[in-house]
Amino acid sequence: MNLTDLTIAEALEKLKSGEITATELTRAYLDRIEKFGDQLNCYITLTPERALADAAESDKRYAAGNPLPLDGIPIGMKDLFATRGIRTTAASHILENFTPEYESTVSQKFIDAGTVLLGKTNLDEFAMGTFSKTSFFGAPISPYQIENKLTAGGSSGGTTSAVASGLAIGGTGTDTGGSIRFPAAITGLVGMKPTYGLCSRWGCVAFASSLDTPGPIARTVDDAALLLSAMAGYDEKDSTSANAGFYVKDRLTQIGLNKLKIGVIKEFDDVEISPDMKKLFDERIEDLKKSGAEIITVSIPNILDALAAYYIIAPAEASSNLARYDGMRYGLRVEGKDLIDTYKKTRAAGFGEEVQRRMVVGTAVLSSESYEVYFMQAARVRRLIADAFNRAFEQCDLIVCPSSAGTALPLDSDLSPLEYYALDLFTVAMNLAGIPACSVPCGLAENKLPLGMQVVGRAFDDMRVLQLAKHIEEFAGLNNKPSEIMGK
Amino acid sequence: MSFSKQQLQKFAHLIRIEISDEKLEKMKIDSVIEWLDKLQKIDTTGVEPMLSPVQHSLLRRTDVVTDKNIRDLLLKNAPDETGKRAGYFAVPKVMDE
Incomplete structure (x- = not known):
């Protein structure tokens, strides 16, 4: 064994x-x-x-x-x-x-x-x-x-x-x-x-x-x-x-699958996915149908905008959450010429490039000139998406969709x-x-x-x-x- | 919306990260922001912003101390050894002479 x-x-x-x-x-x-x-x-x-x-x-x-x-x-x-x-x-x-x-x-x-x-x-x-x-x-x-x-x-x-x-x-x-x-x-x-x-x-x-x-x-x-x-x-x-x-x-x-109402998201039909993903997804839908489930189409109108809303909200929250890493009470500290310089050197050395990128983006979308345009707009789109899911669940019990467009890529993909x-x-x-x-x-x-x-x-x-x-x-x-x- | 190099440097300063102009450029912040602009076309008039999925109201508890005498535990990860031995967090000088 x-x-x-x-x-x-x-x-x-x-x-x-x-x-x-x-x-x-x-x-x-x-x-x-x-x-x-x-x-x-x-x-x-x-x-x-x-x-x-x-x-x-x-x-x-x-x-x-x-x-x-x-x-x-x-x-x-x-x-x-x-x-x-x-x-x-x-x-x-x-x-x-x-x-x-x-x-x-x-x-x-x-x-x-x-x-x-x-x-x-x-x-x-x-x-x-x-x-x-x-x-x-x-x-x-x-x-x-x-x-x-x-x-x-x-x-x-x-x-x-x-x-x-x-x-x-x-x-x-x-x-x-x-x-x-x-x-x-x-x-x-x-x-x-x-x-x-x-x-x-x-x-x-x-x-x-x-x-x-x-x-x-x-x-x-x-x-x-x-x-x-x-x-x-x-x-x-x-x-x-x-x-x-x-x-x-x-x-x-x-x-029991019999009479279970399962929703498929219409807007995801327009997304390009690999032929394999499409084939396997369709096969599983057929399996569900054969077992008595009822497949219906549901609409989440702004679901393809979720990605941009997410990449505003998540970096915004991250830029605030990661403020705590200041090198004073725990974690890395890189000494500088004064307090502010110590913060800056610590955080420059301590965070990798992607984390830094997201913190700059997060700070940009929260800045006074763009707070309404980006952050609050993203929060409103978030509401539209949540409401659309609620409406979809009035028509169906559960929803199915792909998890990704295709299979694992090589680690060194550029x-x-x-x-x-x-x-x-x-x-x-x-x-x-x-x-x-x-x-x-x-x-x-x-x-x-x-x-x-x-x-x-x-x-x-x-x-x-x-x-x-x-x-x-x-x-x-x-x-x-x-x-x-x-x-x- | 697009941000100038100066504005991006201001943001980097606000979040206390030293980033060179070259590195900022390499980060392609502008291409990310430009892509985020696609949200502008969505009509959200009258839509309440959603800041959290939480639907319950926050619970309250009595305002009492729930832990104490943990100074040494809190200091365990302090980066400055001298301060730590003396029982406090040592930080760079913040006031001029």
């Missing part, structure tokens, strides 16, 4: 029955990390001692007959979640040596659920990017066709690289404009952006506070649901946290900033509206690389989003066993 090919649901069964121990499972992951970790560059910081200690505690609980919900499950934590006593970098030079003295709510909930922490996964600097190559620590890569050095996506690309390659059984991401769904889609994984407010942002390094959404990344929809069950819930430390929960015991219950931003086209609108969306594998393209499609629901309908995603997962039947993807 190849332990690192197990899903979370399978591993939990074997742990409960005593067939395997948490320590054996953890060692299997640590061994595989030893073999492939450097090549994939999916972890910024490894925590093998912590992992073995977590696993030992877990085994004690199994032996005593009172295991926790995810006891002994070895996960990777995006290095944006503060972990007490473990370096938390946000993949930035400015936080390269930052070790928090507090634990983020999400990572604490995973501790409370009994998981084993393997390490902190790589990402784009401050989660700004789509290839994870703005990371100060270099980019992770996809385990698919590894000799071609393809991107594992971004910004949660360290977690997708780790989970797809069997260097973690599942993990966390954060999704501000697609940072869970895009990387999951191009690495054959399930990536769930829950409803805004379902998972606490407390202790998660802030990028754009009205958009940032922590969520799970896993190999199956059931696994994503199990991870989300651990992460979700009200948190008094986050004022935007909702009084809502999410809970699945072992596996998701089935949702794209302009705007070309990178365009990769978020299918994902940003759901962040603006704050609604749940799950990317689920919909099949393999001609080039043998995976593609994903999204299931989108109304706010707090996360359960049905995952239930429909599970049907699509079954129709697609993608094999994402790490040992077979990597051939070893």
Whole structure:
């Protein structure tokens, strides 16, 4: 039995029955990390001692007959979640040596659920990017066709690289404009952006506070649901946290497809996507129809403007959020000739180019001469998009759409900033509206690389989003066993 | 809208980042801003701006201290070692003699 090919649901069964121990499972992951970790560059910081200690505690609980919900499950934590006593970098030079003295709510909930922490996964600097190559620590890569050095996506690309390659059984991401769904889609994984407010942002390094959404990344929809069950819930430390929960015991219950009304977004028809994406999306729609679902067309009139609205709102919020990195109380400090010069030198040395670009853009759109023209106009377009989704959900139960235009590109693709931003086209609108969306594998393209499609629901309908995603997962039947993807 | 080199330098100053003119140019800020202009054509008359997806009203709690005596924890990541040993954050001088 190849332990690192197990899903979370399978591993939990074997742990409960005593067939395997948490320590054996953890060692299997640590061994595989030893073999492939450097090549994939999916972890910024490894925590093998912590992992073995977590696993030992877990085994004690199994032996005593009172295991926790995810006891002994070895996960990777995006290095944006503060972990007490473990370096938390946000993949930035400015936080390269930052070790928090507090634990983020999400990572604490995973501790409370009994998981084993393997390490902190790589990402784009401050989660700004789509290839994870703005990371100060270099980019992770996809385990698919590894000799071609393809991107594992971004910004949660360290977690997708780790989970797809069997260097973690599942993990966390954060999704501000697609940072869970895009990387999951191009690495054959399930990536769930829950409803805004379902998972606490407390202790998660802030990028754009009205958009940032922590969520799970896993190999199956059931696994994503199990991870989300651990992460979700009200948190008094986050004022935007909702009084809502999410809970699945072992596996998701089935949702009947008969008479389920599923919307397809008309405006996305005009977007150029790869023939593979179109073919696989149409095939899955046919599968849904054959199973009795009713497919209708819905309109979100301004959805193609969501990208520009997003690239105003997110940089604006980021330019304000990142003001805290001033080199005075923590993080990098580069001495200058006076206080202002120290700030400027610290931030010039500490932030990478993309982060600097977004902060300049964010400051420009917030400046007195352009605040109304850009920022407030973007906030109004955001309202139009959110309202249009609400109207669409009066006609249908759930919406489906592609997750990306095509398969993973080589890491060294030379794209302009705007070309990178365009990769978020299918994902940003759901962040603006704050609604749940799950990317689920919909099949393999001609080039043998995976593609994903999204299931989108109304706010707090996360359960049905995952239930429909599970049907699509079954129709697609993608094999994402790490040992077979990597051939070893 | 387009911004002059001086305006972009002003923004860089406001966010306290030293950026050379060459680097600012290389960042292609203008091409990004120009692309954002496409939103101007959308009629949003009478539309309430949406600043957050949160629909609940914010909860209140009693204004009481919830943590204390954590000075040393707060200082652990301080970049200036001398200040840290003395129990405070040491920062560059901000007042003239």
